[in-house]
Amino acid sequence: xxxxxxxxxxxxxxxxxxxxxxxxxxxxxxxxxxxxxxxxxxxxxxxxxxxxxxxxxxxxxxxxxxxxxxxxxxxxxxxxxxxxxxxxxxxxxxxxxxxxxxxxxxxxxxxxxxxxxxxxxxxxxxxxxxxxxxxxxxxxxxxxxxxxxxxxxxxxxxxxxxxxxxxxxxxxxxxxxxxxxxxxxxxxxxxxxxxxxxxxxxxxxxxxxxxxxxxxxxxxxxxxxxxxxxxxxxxxxxxxxxxxxxxxxxxxxxxxxxxxxxxxxxxxxxxxxxxxxxxxxxxxxxxxxxxxxxxxxxxxxxxxxxxxxxxxxxxxxxxxxxxxxxxxxxxxxxxxxxxxxxxxxxxxxxxxxxxxxxxxxxxxxxxxxxxxxxxxxxxxxxxxxxxxxxxxxxxxxxxxxxxxxxxxxxxxxxxxxxxxxxxxxxxxxxxxx
Amino acid sequence: xxxxxxxxxxxxxxxxxxxxxxxxxxxxxxxxxxxxxxxxxxxxxxxxxxxxxxxxxxxxxxxxxxxxxxxxxxxxxxxxxxxxxxxxxxxxxxxxxxxxxxxxxxxxxxxxxxxxxxxxxxxxxxxxxxxxxxxx
Numbered sequence: 219x220x221x222x223x224x225x226x227x228x229x230x231x232x233x234x235x236x237x238x239x240x241x242x243x244x245x246x247x248x249x250x251x252x253x254x255x256x257x258x259x260x261x262x263x264x265x266x267x268x269x270x271x272x273x274x275x276x277x278x279x280x281x282x283x284x285x286x287x288x289x290x291x292x293x294x295x296x297x298x299x300x301x302x303x304x305x306x307x308x309x310x311x312x313x314x315x316x317x318x319x320x321x322x323x324x325x326x327x328x329x330x331x332x333x334x335x336x337x338x339x340x341x342x343x344x345x346x347x348x349x350x351x352x353x354x355x356x357x358x359x360x361x362x363x364x365x366x367x368x369x370x371x372x373x374x375x376x377x378x379x380x381x382x383x384x385x386x387x388x389x390x391x392x393x394x395x396x397x398x399x400x401x402x403x404x405x406x407x408x409x410x411x412x413x414x415x416x417x418x419x420x421x422x423x424x425x426x427x428x429x430x431x432x433x434x435x436x437x438x439x440x441x442x443x444x445x446x447x448x449x450x451x452x453x454x455x456x457x458x459x460x461x462x463x464x465x466x467x468x469x470x471x472x473x474x475x476x477x478x479x480x481x482x483x484x485x486x487x488x489x490x491x492x493x494x495x496x497x498x499x500x501x502x503x504x505x506x507x508x509x510x511x512x513x514x515x516x517x518x519x520x521x522x523x524x525x526x527x528x529x530x531x532x533x534x535x536x537x538x539x540x541x542x543x544x545x546x547x548x549x550x551x552x553x554x555x556x557x558x559x560x561x562x563x564x565x566x567x568x569x570x571x572x573x574x575x576x577x578x579x580x581x582x583x584x585x586x587x588x589x590x591x592x593x594x595x596x597x598x599x600x601x602x603x604x605x606x607x608x609x610x611x612x613x614x615x616x617x618x619x620x621x622x623x624x625x626x627x628x629x630x631x632x633x634x635x636x637x638x639x640x641x642x643x644x645x646x647x648x649x650x651x
Numbered sequence: 652x653x654x655x656x657x658x659x660x661x662x663x664x665x666x667x668x669x670x671x672x673x674x675x676x677x678x679x680x681x682x683x684x685x686x687x688x689x690x691x692x693x694x695x696x697x698x699x700x701x702x703x704x705x706x707x708x709x710x711x712x713x714x715x716x717x718x719x720x721x722x723x724x725x726x727x728x729x730x731x732x733x734x735x736x737x738x739x740x741x742x743x744x745x746x747x748x749x750x751x752x753x754x755x756x757x758x759x760x761x762x763x764x765x766x767x768x769x770x771x772x773x774x775x776x777x778x779x780x781x782x783x784x785x786x787x
Contacts, residue, residue: 594661594717596717599659599661599717599718599719600719601657601659601696601698601719601721601767602696602750603689603690603691603696606661606691606694606696607691610691610693626693627693628663628664628693628694629661629663629693629694630663631661631663631715631716631717632715632717633715634663634715
């Protein structure tokens with residue numbers, strides 16, 4: 219076992235004691251240095267000394283993405299600038315981005331999280347790791363890069379884009395692991411096929427480290443089936459660290475959260491009450507070690523569950539369900555709650571279409587119009603209108619069955635829907651608000 | 652009997668889809684001999700007979716169209732009433748199913764009927780026996 223993985227197996231009582239000790243240091247520090255947190259605690263009438271057991275964390279106020287926007291750029295920064303070592307920003311769709319200044323040690327802890335995930339996936343210093351996440355303000359590229367280097371891997375920092383060259387380098391250099399978004403890997407696979415490159419025959423690729431967007435089990439199976447690699451799930455968010463907050467082990471029932479650094483809670487997003495392990499709700503994280511921009515009870519908007527059963531692999535870190543949806547990804551169409559991931563799962567049941575889609579919503583004065591564009595594949599394109607119609611009907615039936623809605627489905631030519639190199643946009647909502 | 656290579660092109664239901672395919676062929680200096688479009692409510696399939704199917708296929712694929720090559724039979728008949736009836740009746744009588752068909756005016760007062768059969772081999776036997784004139 220790689221020594222870096224040792225904390226994964228920490229005895230639970232020791233882990234809980236460590237979490238409490240870290241929280242009892244963090245909360246007073248945050249109270250002292252972050253005005254917004256102090257104000258909210260005062261409004262609630264809660265003092266740092268009220269944190270006596272782990273359960274007491276529930277007394278403290280939440281933080282949200284809007285707080286990061288409102289306090290941009292330095293309002294939530296607790297450390298002085300001379301200790302700040304790195305900035306990462308996450309783009310918002312509107313207005314200002316969020317900005318996370320981090321100290322050297324903050325980056326180190328994040329790096330450790332990524333390296334522990336990779337070690338758990340079976341990646342070692344013998345591996346050549348291609349990082350095809352975007353580099354820069356986005357945490358994906360540098361996070362994967364630092365983590366792989368920490369583990370002693372040889373890192374190929376291709377960044378996103380220039381796909382044909384990426385495939386060439388992958389072959390020539392004997393790359394064994396790739397880090398990118400699942401949708402970019404699917405794009406890479408399409409391009410490889412056009413180039414006549416077979417992953418199994420022409421590359422040494424064994425591992426894929428996929429994250430930065432919600433994906434389904436069906437996509438995982440599809441990736442493994444077309445490429446012969448093992449698809450690993452890496453979870454994280456810029457607000458808390460970046461990728462490497464959690465990852466799946468070989469049993470793949472969910473993702474182990476590195477809760478010695480990132481303390482998880484599940485809350486009911488409506489009542490904001492903490493839910494017991496085993497119940498699904500919104501994932502909330504507290505950064506136990508971060509000094510630059512600590513987050514106390516940060517609401518991720520990701521829907522998940524902390525599993526009750528200890529994992530077969532022996533790691534003591536709790537397992538969260540794979541995030542298949544974000545509470546703010548949810549669309550309400552004709553009054554029905556729809557997650558894009560449900561649409562994706564429906565599409566995967568129809569093998570004749572590519573796993574790319576676009577949901578387009580618009581509205582008339584009285585109702586929503588729900589349109590879904592799906593790509594046919596070159597292999598399954600048929601000269602017969604009847605056969606093509608049957609593909610469309612099967613997509614419609616699958617969506618009707620699972621989602622309960624009947625969108626207008628358009629078949630579009632392969633390669634016409636956008637592919638992502640960072641995070642993919644699958645929904646265009648032009649409805650009048 | 653000879654066959655022709657027909658190219659089927661997937662067309663999205665949007666303005667300019669057919670124009671794009673035609674332009675791709677024009678640029679490659681390929682001439683259209685016959686065209687038929689099968690459409691559903693939201694997409695179309697253009698079926699093309701060209702003077703150079705290989706070149707046409709390459710040009711369309713380069714322009715990112717999805718293309719499928721299908722063997723079809725082109726039968727030349729006298730351009731008079733009953734010309735088509737004779738061919739179709741003969742084939743039907745022998746149990747040959749026609750998936751679709753379209754026609755164009757050929758040379759020397761002849762019309763050309765293009766057929767996609769469900770069973771090409773079976774149809775070929777009937778066509779040869781009946782001495783129909785096929786183009787290829």
